[in-house]
Amino acid sequence: MLIISNLKAAINEKNILKGVSLEVKAGEIHAIMGPNGSGKSTLAAVIAGRDLARITEGTVTFMGKNLLEMTPEERARQGLFLGFQYPIEIPGVSMMNFMKTAVNEQRKYKGLDPLSASDFLKIMREKKELVGIDSKLTNRSVNEGFSGGEKKKNEIFQMAMLEPKLAILDETDSGLDIDALRIVANGVNKLKTPDSSVIVITHYQRLLDFIIPDVVHVLYDGRIVRTAGKELALELEDKGYDWIRKEIETSGLS
Amino acid sequence: MENDQDKIINNVTSGEYKYGFHSDIEIDSIPKGLNEDVIRNISLRKEEPEWLLEYRLEAFRHWQTMTIPQWANLKIPDIDFQDIIYYAAPKKKQGGSQHANSIDPELKKTFEKLGIPLEEQNHLAGVAVDAVMDSVSVKTTFKEILAEEGIIFSSFSDAVKEYPDLVRRYLGTVVPHTDNFFAALNSAVFSDGSFCYIPKGVRCPMELSTYFRINAANTGQFERTLLIADEESYVSYLEGCTAPMRDENQLHAAIVEIIVENNAEVKYSTVQNWYPGDKEGKGGIFNFVTKRGLCRGENSKISWTQVETGSSITWKYPSCILKGDNSTGEFYSVAVTNNYQQADTGTKMIHIGRNTKSTIVSKGISAGHAQNSYRGLVRVLKKASGSRNFSQCDSLLLGDKCGAHTFPYIEVDNQTSIVEHEATTSKIGEDQIFYCNQRGISTEDAIGLIVNGYAREILNKLPMEFAVEAQKLLQISLEGSVG
Numbered sequence: 087m088l089i090i091s092n093l094k095a096a097i098n099e100k101n102i103l104k105g106v107s108l109e110v111k112a113g114e115i116h117a118i119m120g121p122n123g124s125g126k127s128t129l130a131a132v133i134a135g136r137d138l139a140r141i142t143e144g145t146v147t148f149m150g151k152n153l154l155e156m157t158p159e160e161r162a163r164q165g166l167f168l169g170f171q172y173p174i175e176i177p178g179v180s181m182m183n184f185m186k187t188a189v190n191e192q193r194k195y196k197g198l199d200p201l202s203a204s205d206f207l208k209i210m211r212e213k214k215e216l217v218g219i220d221s222k223l224t225n226r227s228v229n230e231g232f233s234g235g236e237k238k239k240n241e242i243f244q245m246a247m248l249e250p251k252l253a254i255l256d257e258t259d260s261g262l263d264i265d266a267l268r269i270v271a272n273g274v275n276k277l278k279t280p281d282s283s284v285i286v287i288t289h290y291q292r293l294l295d296f297i298i299p300d301v302v303h304v305l306y307d308g309r310i311v312r313t314a315g316k317e318l319a320l321e322l323e324d325k326g327y328d329w330i331r332k333e334i335e336t337s338g339l340s
Numbered sequence: 341m342e343n344d345q346d347k348i349i350n351n352v353t354s355g356e357y358k359y360g361f362h363s364d365i366e367i368d369s370i371p372k373g374l375n376e377d378v379i380r381n382i383s384l385r386k387e388e389p390e391w392l393l394e395y396r397l398e399a400f401r402h403w404q405t406m407t408i409p410q411w412a413n414l415k416i417p418d419i420d421f422q423d424i425i426y427y428a429a430p431k432k433k434q435g436g437s438q439h440a441n442s443i444d445p446e447l448k449k450t451f452e453k454l455g456i457p458l459e460e461q462n463h464l465a466g467v468a469v470d471a472v473m474d475s476v477s478v479k480t481t482f483k484e485i486l487a488e489e490g491i492i493f494s495s496f497s498d499a500v501k502e503y504p505d506l507v508r509r510y511l512g513t514v515v516p517h518t519d520n521f522f523a524a525l526n527s528a529v530f531s532d533g534s535f536c537y538i539p540k541g542v543r544c545p546m547e548l549s550t551y552f553r554i555n556a557a558n559t560g561q562f563e564r565t566l567l568i569a570d571e572e573s574y575v576s577y578l579e580g581c582t583a584p585m586r587d588e589n590q591l592h593a594a595i596v597e598i599i600v601e602n603n604a605e606v607k608y609s610t611v612q613n614w615y616p617g618d619k620e621g622k623g624g625i626f627n628f629v630t631k632r633g634l635c636r637g638e639n640s641k642i643s644w645t646q647v648e649t650g651s652s653i654t655w656k657y658p659s660c661i662l663k664g665d666n667s668t669g670e671f672y673s674v675a676v677t678n679n680y681q682q683a684d685t686g687t688k689m690i691h692i693g694r695n696t697k698s699t700i701v702s703k704g705i706s707a708g709h710a711q712n713s714y715r716g717l718v719r720v721l722k723k724a725s726g727s728r729n730f731s732q733c734d735s736l737l738l739g740d741k742c743g744a745h746t747f748p749y750i751e752v753d754n755q756t757s758i759v760e761h762e763a764t765t766s767k768i769g770e771d772q773i774f775y776c777n778q779r780g781i782s783t784e785d786a787i788g789l790i791v792n793g794y795a796r797e798i799l800n801k802l803p804m805e806f807a808v809e810a811q812k813l814l815q816i817s818l819e820g821s822v823g
């Protein structure tokens with residue numbers, strides 16, 4: 087599904103990603119953890135095609151294609167979805183119109199006709215239920231005046247509408263109350279099919295009780311320094327990142 | 341609304357000016373140049389009464405003493421007023437009247453291409469049209485149906501012939517010929533336009549509209565609209581305009597006058613889409629327009645809504661004189677400038693009566709190398725106690741080579757009145773565009789969505805048919821503005 091090898095990227099001449107390698111197979115759930123500022127969101131942004139970071143080395147392959155050659159919208163239309171850590175407000179643009187445009191762009195790319203208004207509304211309704219989002223929100227402008235948690239829910243709603251092959255969820259759990267966390271996690275699990283994959287970026291083991299990862303990575307200072315099973319998350323919860331830092335320092339990697 | 345917006349996104353495929361074609365229509369025109377003989381010639385061709393010729397000549401003499409206003413934030417190239425044709429009309433076929441049932445098929449085709457069918461049965465339900473090509477009105481639809489309600493809706497020329505007293509009573513009472521350089525010029529040479537009178541107590545059953553088309557080369561268009569809403573009446577009026585693509589600039593200098601009596605209301609909407617010039621700023625219409633409404637009666641109301649996307653230069657300040665007590669003036673505007681377009685537009689709200697209210701919402705959008713200025717005056721006179729104004733001026737910038745400017749003038753001579761002004765400037769965020777991209781929406785479409793969202797408050801004020809058109813226009817006007 088996704089193969090990243092030796093990816094390096096810089097923002098304003100400062101190296102942020104310092105050689106990331108990662109492979110996500112179809113059907114897998116990966117978690118990426120790591121301290122603040124280690125480059126998790128930057129990695130997600132680079133995969134999604136944001137041109138803020140300059141790629142200096144490495145390759146990214148998505149379903150056999152060179153991802154780095156594609157525009158952000160092409161990546162999206164091929165089934166790549168990014169749940170933003172900080173979702174963006176677009177005043178005056180209704181969620182309905184936004185989603186309809188997005189869904190139909192994707193359909194056009196696949197050679198399908200645009201959805202009729204009634205089909206679209208039907209799908210909206212189904213997905214709203216699936217992720218437990220209130221119509222009060224989907225009737226408003228995109229993220230405008232949404233609370234932190236509402237914005238996160240809205241990301242999952244959009245994911246549900248677009249049915250991505252690979253979803254990268256950047257701290258979708260932060261800001262959610264306990265109930266919302268459960269609903270959102272359930273939504274993600276329900277949306278997952280045997281051949282779609284998810285990367286969750288999170289600081290908390292809590293989320294991983296609901297969305298159970300096959301693999302957990304630790305991103306530290308622009309590098310993946312640990313990769314293991316779901317027990318790694320528990321260990322981090324228990325011990326923090328200090329022990330990792332010490333190990334790296336003694337191995338002289340930094 | 342939903343569906344329409346979708347259609348718009350799907351329809352828009354190219355950034356070319358869609359209305360830039362020229363129709364091969366034989367025209368009857370007078371030679372270039374401006375002098376008293378030219379004015380007499382225009383008046384003669386239109387078979388006008390003596391008083392109107394005198395009105396024109398007086399305006400012309402006054403105009404000769406004036407110079408082009410320089411106070412606007414515009415770079416106006418020299419205009420050679422002797423190098424313009426002041427009268428051009430599609431040739432009449434076999435001496436028949438323009439308004440006979442047989443319209444020249446070529447004319448009919450032109451307006452059909454513009455989406456303005458002149459056959460009543462084909463027309464958008466509920467919209468009557470006065471179609472003006474160059475210097476004359478070629479057809480006014482639904483005249484008879486409206487007449488049953490006592491509504492007069494006709495070309496200005498016909499009104500002069502059929503209702504000379506009404507025209508004479510109101511012409512120049514809101515915009516006198518001495519008002520400004522372009523108003524004086526228009527008063528001297530105006531050719532056609534629309535006239536509308538809504539009698540007491542009548543709610544006009546359909547939208548009235550005028551569609552202006554410039555077709556002939558080297559010709560200026562100087563139309564005149566006069567709209568009178570008698571007591572307790574209501575009318576919604578629409579105005580649209582387009583012109584062929586040409587390398588030379590063409591001049592358009594119009595006057596709109598509105599008079600509103602007790603408890604009457606006029607809603608005046610414009611979608612201005614004159615040819616804006618090419619990407620390098622070559623060609624395009626110079627649009628110098630004086631629009632003003634007089635709320636003469638108590639509780640009267642005028643609401644201006646404008647979507648300005650065209651013209652290479654726009655100089656335009658639709659205004660309200662709030663004379664009647666409790667009268668209301670509103671100005672809602674979206675002005676888009678791209679490439680090398682320049683716009684200096686806004687409004688004047690003059691509070692004379694007591695408890696008068698005005699609202700100004702202006703949204704400027706600039707891209708490319710364009711300059712976009714809001715210029716507005718709110719004046720509250722001594723006797724206008726308890727009056728209120730609220731102004732909001734927002735500017736949106738696409739790119740860093742364009743400019744947005746705000747020039748609010750506030751003059752308050754009454755202690756009990758409240759005037760509020762808010763202004764914001766924002767840029768379309770890279771992060772907004774990326775957010776859309778990440779959902780599979782291209783950058784062009786993302787800008788369309790964001791800009792339409794930004795202008796939504798204004799677009800919602802337009803009648804439905806126009807709102808759809810206006811949304812399309814906003815998107816088309818801005819195509820190619822972000823690379």
Ligand SMILES: Nc1ncnc2c1ncn2[C@@H]1O[C@H](COP(=O)(O)OP(=O)(O)OP(=O)(O)O)[C@@H](O)[C@H]1O
Nearest residue numbers: 097098102121122123124125126127128129138171
């Ligand atoms: N636009 C930017 N300009 C300058 N530096 C940036 C920019 N974006 C990110 N950075 C820097 O890049 C580094 C990585 O940031 P990133 O957002 O990827 O971290 P993160 O791992 O997602 O952190 P968090 O857990 O706090 O979300 C940080 O040091 C950050 O300050």
Ligand SMILES: [Mg+2]
Nearest residue numbers: 126127128171
């Ligand atoms: Mg982050």
